[in-house]
Amino acid sequence: MENERTKYAACPLCESGEISALATVNCTGHAMWREPLEPNITWMQCGTCDHVFTDGFFTEAALDVLFGNTQDMQIVGNDIEYHRNISAKMVQRVVEALGLPNDRLWLDIGFGNGSLLMTAKEFGFDVFGIDLRKKNVEDLNACGFSAYHGTLRSAASEVTFNSRPSVISMADVVEHEPYPLETLRTARELISSPGMLLISMPNASAPLWHYWNATDQNPYWHEIEHYHNFTRERLYDVLRDSGFEPRHYAISERYRCCMEVLAATA
Ligand SMILES: [Zn+2]
Structure with a gap:
């Protein structure tokens, strides 16, 4: 068009x-x-x-x-038991790094089906969701959770949070952002110190990625929603440029060939 x-x-x-x-x-x-x-x-x-x-x-x-088409996986509450199992491993890693939640605030950007946010709540975090999909925000509100329709940047200026977030998660979000550094810097301004960023996206330096390229089966070249293919190395660079220090690497179970990184406030 x-x-x-x-x-x-x-x-x-x-x-x-x-x-x-x-x-x-x-x-x-x-x-x-x-x-x-x-x-x-x-x-x-x-x-x-x-x-x-x-x-x-x-x-x-x-x-x-x-966005006229919301993919099934992004519907709030979709396959809630299956996704709870995956989300719990993500929350556990954060708790291992931060200690007991004690109602500290977890801000989930791009909450999608809401699983990560609901599971963080189950573990004892106070939670707040932000998403670009209006329907998802309405559905999450209807489930009794606080949620805001917009971007992290607009939320930072329009929402009054009860406290600074101790955790900000951006699971499969930043590769959709036109300017990732802006988003990460906004997160750094907003997060409490010490605080923990959980960030995931496809890893373009994984051996699996290279294997896919060599055999012409890499699905991410056709991924219409992504603007970036980050390598782990380049992600670590931009995290450091925006005031975070990478602390933990894991592979993500949410999507294929993804990395899931914990980064602490530097
Ligand atoms: Zn460049």
Whole structure:
């Protein structure tokens, strides 16, 4: 569609103008793709920091088309028992790092089906959810949880929290953000110190990723919702640039080939 993406003039991480096209792939097989969206995604690479990203990010008009379809997995309460098992392992790692929750605030950005947030509540955190999907916010509110429709940035200026969050989770969120550093810096401004960031996304330096590329079966080149393919190394760099120190690495059980990193306030 016309005016579908705002094009990056420079690398969205290091601002280098030395960027070039890496690959153009068809994305019409994606569950969320539909007319009149462009059938192709063009991936770029930065010649300075090697970061890989799409040639632009969706405009509001394009996002309206895209978000017209909520994937089943993103419906609040979907397959709640199965997802509780996965979420519990994520919450446990945070508790091991931080100690007993004692009603400290856990802010979950992009809560999707709500499982991580509900499980954090079960463990004893006070919880608050933020999501771009209005329906999910309404559904979570209806379940008795506090939730806000918008971005972390808009929440930071519009919401009065009971306390500073001790935990901020961004599970499979930052690769959807046009400018990840802005989001991470907003999180750093908001979080209490000491505090813990839980962040997950596909790992583009995992041997599995390279194997997928070599055998032409990497699903993430066709992932219409992602703007970035982070390596673990590049993620650690941007965490440090935004005031966090990586503390723990695990593989994620939520999505394929994903990493799940805990980073403490530096
Ligand atoms: Zn760069």
